[in-house]
Amino acid sequence: MSPQPDLPDPAHHDVDSMLSRKFGREVANYFSGSTLNRVSFLRTDYSFISAALTHKSASFLLLNDLAPLAKDPSQLAYAKHEDIKSLIGDNPFAKSEDELIKEYNSSVTLPLVLFLGIDERKKEGFEHGIYKGKPFFAVDVTPRGTVEKEASAVIEAMKAKGLQFVEGRMHMSLNAPEAAIYAHARALTDWNARNPFCAGCGQPTMSVNAGTKRVCPPTDYAALPNAQGGATSVPSTPNTRAACVTRKGITNLSFPRTDPTVIMAVVSHDGKRVLLGRQKRWPPHWYSTLAGFCEPAESVEEAVRREVWEESGVLLGRVVIHSTQPWPYPANLMIGAVGQALPDGEKIHLEYDPELEDAKWVDMDEIREALRVGTSGLGEAPGEGYKEGGLRLPPQTAIANQLLQAVSGGFFNGSTSL
Amino acid sequence: MSPQPDLPDPAHHDVDSMLSRKFGREVANYFSGSTLNRVSFLRTDYSFISAALTHKSASFLLLNDLAPLAKDPSQLAYAKHEDIKSLIGDNPFAKSEDELIKEYNSSVTLPLVLFLGIDERKKEGFEHGIYKGKPFFAVDVTPRGTVEKEASAVIEAMKAKGLQFVEGRMHMSLNAPEAAIYAHARALTDWNARNPFCAGCGQPTMSVNAGTKRVCPPTDYAALPNAQGGATSVPSTPNTRAACVTRKGITNLSFPRTDPTVIMAVVSHDGKRVLLGRQKRWPPHWYSTLAGFCEPAESVEEAVRREVWEESGVLLGRVVIHSTQPWPYPANLMIGAVGQALPDGEKIHLEYDPELEDAKWVDMDEIREALRVGTSGLGEAPGEGYKEGGLRLPPQTAIANQLLQAVSGGFFNGSTSL
Numbered sequence: 021m022s023p024q025p026d027l028p029d030p031a032h033h034d035v036d037s038m039l040s041r042k043f044g045r046e047v048a049n050y051f052s053g054s055t056l057n058r059v060s061f062l063r064t065d066y067s068f069i070s071a072a073l074t075h076k077s078a079s080f081l082l083l084n085d086l087a088p089l090a091k092d093p094s095q096l097a098y099a100k101h102e103d104i105k106s107l108i109g110d111n112p113f114a115k116s117e118d119e120l121i122k123e124y125n126s127s128v129t130l131p132l133v134l135f136l137g138i139d140e141r142k143k144e145g146f147e148h149g150i151y152k153g154k155p156f157f158a159v160d161v162t163p164r165g166t167v168e169k170e171a172s173a174v175i176e177a178m179k180a181k182g183l184q185f186v187e188g189r190m191h192m193s194l195n196a197p198e199a200a201i202y203a204h205a206r207a208l209t210d211w212n213a214r215n216p217f218c219a220g221c222g223q224p225t226m227s228v229n230a231g232t233k234r235v236c237p238p239t240d241y242a243a244l245p246n247a248q249g250g251a252t253s254v255p256s257t258p259n260t261r262a263a264c265v266t267r268k269g270i271t272n273l274s275f276p277r278t279d280p281t282v283i284m285a286v287v288s289h290d291g292k293r294v295l296l297g298r299q300k301r302w303p304p305h306w307y308s309t310l311a312g313f314c315e316p317a318e319s320v321e322e323a324v325r326r327e328v329w330e331e332s333g334v335l336l337g338r339v340v341i342h343s344t345q346p347w348p349y350p351a352n353l354m355i356g357a358v359g360q361a362l363p364d365g366e367k368i369h370l371e372y373d374p375e376l377e378d379a380k381w382v383d384m385d386e387i388r389e390a391l392r393v394g395t396s397g398l399g400e401a402p403g404e405g406y407k408e409g410g411l412r413l414p415p416q417t418a419i420a421n422q423l424l425q426a427v428s429g430g431f432f433n434g435s436t437s438l
Numbered sequence: 439m440s441p442q443p444d445l446p447d448p449a450h451h452d453v454d455s456m457l458s459r460k461f462g463r464e465v466a467n468y469f470s471g472s473t474l475n476r477v478s479f480l481r482t483d484y485s486f487i488s489a490a491l492t493h494k495s496a497s498f499l500l501l502n503d504l505a506p507l508a509k510d511p512s513q514l515a516y517a518k519h520e521d522i523k524s525l526i527g528d529n530p531f532a533k534s535e536d537e538l539i540k541e542y543n544s545s546v547t548l549p550l551v552l553f554l555g556i557d558e559r560k561k562e563g564f565e566h567g568i569y570k571g572k573p574f575f576a577v578d579v580t581p582r583g584t585v586e587k588e589a590s591a592v593i594e595a596m597k598a599k600g601l602q603f604v605e606g607r608m609h610m611s612l613n614a615p616e617a618a619i620y621a622h623a624r625a626l627t628d629w630n631a632r633n634p635f636c637a638g639c640g641q642p643t644m645s646v647n648a649g650t651k652r653v654c655p656p657t658d659y660a661a662l663p664n665a666q667g668g669a670t671s672v673p674s675t676p677n678t679r680a681a682c683v684t685r686k687g688i689t690n691l692s693f694p695r696t697d698p699t700v701i702m703a704v705v706s707h708d709g710k711r712v713l714l715g716r717q718k719r720w721p722p723h724w725y726s727t728l729a730g731f732c733e734p735a736e737s738v739e740e741a742v743r744r745e746v747w748e749e750s751g752v753l754l755g756r757v758v759i760h761s762t763q764p765w766p767y768p769a770n771l772m773i774g775a776v777g778q779a780l781p782d783g784e785k786i787h788l789e790y791d792p793e794l795e796d797a798k799w800v801d802m803d804e805i806r807e808a809l810r811v812g813t814s815g816l817g818e819a820p821g822e823g824y825k826e827g828g829l830r831l832p833p834q835t836a837i838a839n840q841l842l843q844a845v846s847g848g849f850f851n852g853s854t855s856l
Contacts, residue, residue: 038709039756039778046756052737061791207734217640219633272697276734279690280698280771291456316625316694319470320762338457338464341759344738353698360457373479
C-alpha cells in the first residue's frame with residue numbers, strides 16, 4: 021500500500037541487495053526520509069481529502085510566516101480540526117474543485133490548507149477505500165487579507181497552550197522524520213504564498229489539488245472598482261476574466277517549482293586532496309564543498325564541471341552522483357556529486373566568478389580530523405577536541421558533510437561510502 | 439579558461455581516473471555535451487556582451503515560435519548580426535542594465551536576445567580581457583507586439599536563403615553538439631515567453647542578464663489609458679508601479695525554472711528482470727521505464743520510490759543515480775536512476791495512480807534483444823531484424839534506453855556500464 025510499508029526503512033536496512041553490495045548503503049540526507057505516503061494521485065479526489073480532513077485523527081501543522089508550530093526546537097506540535105475551524109471553516113474540500121473554481125472571488129482570502137499525506141504505520145488512522153492511515157495537513161495561519169483576525173486568533177490560542185512558532189532557519193534541530201514533514205509543508209506553503217499571480221497573464225490565481233497546484237480561473241466574483249474609485253457590490257454573475265494561456269492544456273506554471281542545485285566534493289587527480297571553498301561571510305577557518313544552481317538545459321554532470329571551473333578554475337573529468345537532499349529554503353533539490361580533477365586541471369583560479377573568498381586543496385587527513393572535531397552549524401561552537409585555527413566544516417545534517425565523509429572514507433575502494 | 443578546454447572530452451576520454459575505474463565511463467546523454475562555455479558570471483557585464491554581439495564572428499540561432507533555424511533536420515543554421523539588425527537594433531546591450539531598467543516601457547516589445555556562451559575551440563573568435571572565443575546568441579524572432587513586422591521580415595529573408603524553421607519535436611535528428619545548443623536556446627527562450635508577468639505582483643516583467651533573468655521594474659514609461667479608453671501620450675517621467683516583493687533581495691521568481699524529474703530502470707530483487715510500463719497512447723508493443731516529476735521537499739531517491747509505487751505498486755529498496763539528461767520540453771532535468779525491488783515488493787498494482795495502461799516484468803534477454811532490434815523514436819519504424827509482436831523501446835537519444843543498456847549490460851558486476 022505504501023512506498024514505506026511496515027518493512028524496515030529500505031534506506032538503512034541491510035537488505036540482501038545487489039545495489040547495496042556494489043554501492044554500499046544509501047545515504048538518507050536530512051530533510052528526506054518522510055514517514056508520510058503522499059498518495060499524490062488522490063489530491064484531486066476531494067471526497068478522500070474531505071474524509072481525511074474531518075477524521076478525528078487528522079493532524080494539522082500550522083505555519084505562521086513559514087515558522088512551524090512546535091513543542092520545542094526538536095519537536096513539532098500539531099493542531100486538531102477544532103483548533104482551526106474558525107479560520108478554515110468546517111471543510112474547505114466539501115465542494116468539488118470545479119465548483120470551487122466557478123465560485124472564485126479574488127477579493128476573499130482562502131487560507132492555504134495543504135494535504136501532506138497519510139502515515140500508514142499509525143493505528144489510529146482513518147479508512148477510505150483501500151487506503152488507511154493517519155492524515156497530515158499543513159495550514160498557513162499567517163494573518164493576511166480577509167482572514168487576518170481569524171488567523172491571529174488561532175496563533176494566540178496556540179501560544180496560550182504553551183506552544184511556539186519556531187522562526188529562522190533553526191529547524192536543523194528537529195528530529196529527522198519531522199524535519200522531512202516540516203520541509204514538505206514549508207516548501208509548498210512558501211510556493212503558494214510567493215505566487216499569488218499568474219506569470220502568464222498577470223491575474224490572481226487560486227490554490228487547488230489540496231494545496232499542490234494553482235490555476236488561473238476564467239471568472240471572478242470580485243466587485244469591480246466603480247467610477248469613484250470605490251467598489252461596486254458583488255455581482256450576481258461573475259465577471260469574465262482576460263484569456264490566459266495556462267487554461268489551455270497542462271503548463272508548469274500551475275505546479276510547484278523545485279530548483280535543482282549541484283554540490284560537489286572535488287578530489288585531486290591522485291585522490292589525496294579535496295577542493296574546498298569559503299565565502300566571505302562565513303566564520304574564520306570555515307570551508308565547505310563548492311555548490312551552485314543547475315542551469316536550463318545542462319546535465320547535472322555538466323553543471324558540476326561548469327560551477328567548479330567558474331568558482332575555482334579547476335577542470336574536472338568524471339563526475340558521479342552520490343545522493344540528494346531536499347532543501348526547503350526556499351525550494352532547492354541539492355544533488356550531491358563527486359568529481360575528479362583532470363591531471364592538468366588542478367590549478368586554482370579565483371578571477372572568473374568572484375563568488376568565493378578562497379579555494380584550496382586540503383589533504384584527506386585534515387578533512388578526516390575536521391569531520392571528527394570541527395563540524396557544527398554556522399555560528400555554533402565546534403566539537404570537543406577542536407584546536408583554534410583548525411579547519412571547520414558543516415554539520416552532518418548538511419549534504420556537504422556526507423560528501424566529505426564519502427570521499428575521505430573509501431569512496432574509491434569499494435567500501436560502503438557510496 | 440573553460441570547463442571544456444582543448445583536452446579531450448572528459449566524458450568520453452579514457453582518462454586514468456579512479457572514478458572511471460570504479461564507476462565506468464560517464465554516460466553523456468543527448469541534449470547535454472554543449473561545446474559552449476556559458477561564462478555565466480559575465481552576463482551582467484554588458485561591455486563583454488556588447489563586444490561579443492558586435493564581433494564579426496558572432497552567430498545567432500533564430501527561433502520562431504521555438505522552432506530553430508536549420509539547414510536541414512540534422513544541422514542548425516546561424517544568422518549574422520546584419521541579418522537581424524532591423525529587429526534587435528545595432529546593440530541592445532549598449533546601455534547598462536540599470537539604465538535599461540530605468541527606461542522600461544511595457545508597451546514596447548523588446549525581442550529576446552539571449553547570450554549562450556563562447557566556443558573557445560574556434561580560432562575566429564573575439565577577445566575580451568582574459569576571454570577568447572566565438573560568441574553564440576539566440577534571438578526570439580516570433581512575430582509579436584510592436585516588432586511583429588520586423589520579425590516577420592527577418593523570417594522571410596531567412597526562408598528566401600533556402601533555410602527553414604524546424605517545427606515540432608523532431609530535434610532528435612540534430613547532431614549531438616548542436617542538439618545541446620538548441621536545447622539551451624529553446625529552454626531559455628520558452629521560459630522568457632512563458633513568463634511575461636510577475637508571479638509576485640501581476641505586473642509585466644522585463645528580461646535582463648542577457649536573457650537569463652527577468653525583473654519587475656519599479657517604473658514604467660507606458661502611457662496610461664485615458665478616460666475615453668484610449669491612451670494618453672508617453673509621459674516625460676515614468677509612472678511609479680505598485681510595490682513588489684521581488685524587488686527586495688534575491689528571489690527565484692526572477693530566475694529560469696528547471697523541473698527535476700526522475701526516470702528509473704527498476705530491477706527485480708534477483709536482478710534478472712526489469713519493470714517496464716506503457717501509456718495508452720503509445721504504439722503497440724511499446725514500453726519504457728517509469729518516470730515522474732520530483733515533488734517539493736523529497737530527495738531523488740524518495741521520488742523514485744514514490745513514483746514506482748504510485749504507478750506500479752512495486753516497492754523499492756536501494757536506489758542509485760546513474761546519469762542525467764536535460765530535456766527542453768519545456769524545462770525538465772531528467773535524473774536517471776536504477777532501483778532494486780524489495781524481496782516482497784514485486785507484485786504489480788495498477789489501481790493506485792491510473793497513469794499506466796500496463797506494467798510488467800521483462801526478462802533481461804528480452805530487454806537485450808529489444809535494445810538490438812526494437813528501438814526507434816515514437817511513430818518511427820523499428821530496426822532491422824525486428825519481428826512483429828516483439829518488445830519496442832525508446833531510441834539511444836532517450837535516457838530510458840541508456841538506463842536499460844546499463845542494467846542489461848552488467849551494471850551489477852563492476853563493468854563499465856555506470
